[in-house]
Amino acid sequence: MLEFDLTKQFGKRRTDFLLEVKAQLPTGKIIGIFGPSGAGKSSLLRLLSGLEKPDKGYLKINGEVWTDTTQRFFLKPQKRAVGYLFQAYSLFPNMTVAENLAFAAEKKIDLTQLEELLTVIQMTDKRDQYPGSLSGGEQQRVALARALVRRPALLLLDEPLTALDEAIRSSLQTYILALHERFQPTTLLVSHNRTELAKLCDWILEMKDGKVTATGTPDSLFGDTETIDFTADSFRVLTLTRNNGKLIVELVAGKQKVKIALNNSSWPNLKSGDQIKLTDTAFTLLNHKI
Amino acid sequence: MNYAPIILSFQLAFVTTLCLLIIGIPLAYWLSESRSPIKPILETIVSLPLVLPPTVIGFYLLLVFSPNSGIGYFLKNTLGIDFIFSFSGLVIGSIIYSLPFMVHPIQAGLRNLPENISEAAYVLGKSRWTTLRRVLLPNIKPALFTGVVLSFAHTVGEFGVVLMIGGNIPGQTRVASIAIYDQVEALNYGAAHQYALILLIISFVVLLLVYVINGHYFKKMGRAGI
Numbered sequence: 001m002l003e004f005d006l007t008k009q010f011g012k013r014r015t016d017f018l019l020e021v022k023a024q025l026p027t028g029k030i031i032g033i034f035g036p037s038g039a040g041k042s043s044l045l046r047l048l049s050g051l052e053k054p055d056k057g058y059l060k061i062n063g064e065v066w067t068d069t070t071q072r073f074f075l076k077p078q079k080r081a082v083g084y085l086f087q088a089y090s091l092f093p094n095m096t097v098a099e100n101l102a103f104a105a106e107k108k109i110d111l112t113q114l115e116e117l118l119t120v121i122q123m124t125d126k127r128d129q130y131p132g133s134l135s136g137g138e139q140q141r142v143a144l145a146r147a148l149v150r151r152p153a154l155l156l157l158d159e160p161l162t163a164l165d166e167a168i169r170s171s172l173q174t175y176i177l178a179l180h181e182r183f184q185p186t187t188l189l190v191s192h193n194r195t196e197l198a199k200l201c202d203w204i205l206e207m208k209d210g211k212v213t214a215t216g217t218p219d220s221l222f223g224d225t226e227t228i229d230f231t232a233d234s235f236r237v238l239t240l241t242r243n244n245g246k247l248i249v250e251l252v253a254g255k256q257k258v259k260i261a262l263n264n265s266s267w268p269n270l271k272s273g274d275q276i277k278l279t280d281t282a283f284t285l286l287n288h289k290i
Numbered sequence: 291m292n293y294a295p296i297i298l299s300f301q302l303a304f305v306t307t308l309c310l311l312i313i314g315i316p317l318a319y320w321l322s323e324s325r326s327p328i329k330p331i332l333e334t335i336v337s338l339p340l341v342l343p344p345t346v347i348g349f350y351l352l353l354v355f356s357p358n359s360g361i362g363y364f365l366k367n368t369l370g371i372d373f374i375f376s377f378s379g380l381v382i383g384s385i386i387y388s389l390p391f392m393v394h395p396i397q398a399g400l401r402n403l404p405e406n407i408s409e410a411a412y413v414l415g416k417s418r419w420t421t422l423r424r425v426l427l428p429n430i431k432p433a434l435f436t437g438v439v440l441s442f443a444h445t446v447g448e449f450g451v452v453l454m455i456g457g458n459i460p461g462q463t464r465v466a467s468i469a470i471y472d473q474v475e476a477l478n479y480g481a482a483h484q485y486a487l488i489l490l491i492i493s494f495v496v497l498l499l500v501y502v503i504n505g506h507y508f509k510k511m512g513r514a515g516i
Contacts, residue, residue, distance in 0.1 A: 049413055078417060080413075084410065084413040090404065092407065149414075
């Protein structure tokens, strides 16, 4: 169990940010941290890693105390079994891929472990290259492997995929899953991409204005889009926009909003607030992969 | 021609640069990381020699180390060290005078490193000392090199502080810049010219080396992603 109740005031002015976070999370899982910018997601990771000291509170992982302000106890980041992947590439430019991984080891790196990590991230052929000659996606792959060298109990991923384009994101998500399956660290992944979180995470922690607002499975928090039955349910019209002869209708379906495009002429009197029902003669879904 | 002043100048520059490396690296590291309220005060003190006339620094050092002052009396009578009109006095003066030339490039180099790089090392269990030695310093080699060369060259070219605190004692405090002044005073323009030309050529070559090597270095480091 990863358990914390932490408070920290960032900055001293009245307008500055107060983080008050409390949660109990299952270990060994991938936990998504979701919320708008400025919600305190990265600050939470910094508190968990020990890069920031809390003003008040405690942090325990599998019964081991890392911080407890009532005991005046604070474990330095160096002493915590933490892996941290930053949004910006943080590989050491003076070291090759293999040297970056070897440097992360406590003493001398176990060569089998080095080979295993290089194989999982598919970088065996680039082991002697410097970070400057690697692409962004490759650098994050190495940084991810480096974060796992010390077999951390807690792996913190701070928007590691934000700076990458869609294709590389998707392949890195696969690497994250593969590495997680192999080493099973409790993983906290910050992202504001719902699809990414739904794909990777077992559990979601939602934050807003420095507080935890909800926790739950991705389904319970984001709704289940696959169960909308277009032919059986009726929907309320939220907004209407006309675009190139098409009528774009925004509908409320359960907890989700859905936009559908219809022929302009077929719905002459439709207005916001109307309740509508779709039948399969008027709306046919075709499967075309593009 | 008497080469002693030239040799003395380089001895002074060598010792000063070595001391400055030892003092400058931790100082620049602290300044680049610190959020302490006393940081601006320390930064100001480090930069003062850039704007103060060297004679002001020399004058105050003279007062501090004079046997009539508490510190000077203690140094001379208890420890047996006399900084006035001595080589060690020149070293102290030169360290203070060239401090910004060592600290500023290193501080700028550390500040320009990618964010998170030291934090990445900390969460990998590395101490601040290991992080500095293995991660930070190797990535600011051009800045270190610039600091070393500028401090060295600046010390060779120093005049006012040396004259105030060291005077003009042959073999002890008569460095090349003082020797030139001395020869001109004596209307020995030929000898003055010899010293001056040697200093000019050496300074030119040293600075040229900095630009050539650093230019090459930046290109190499550019490939390495810095």
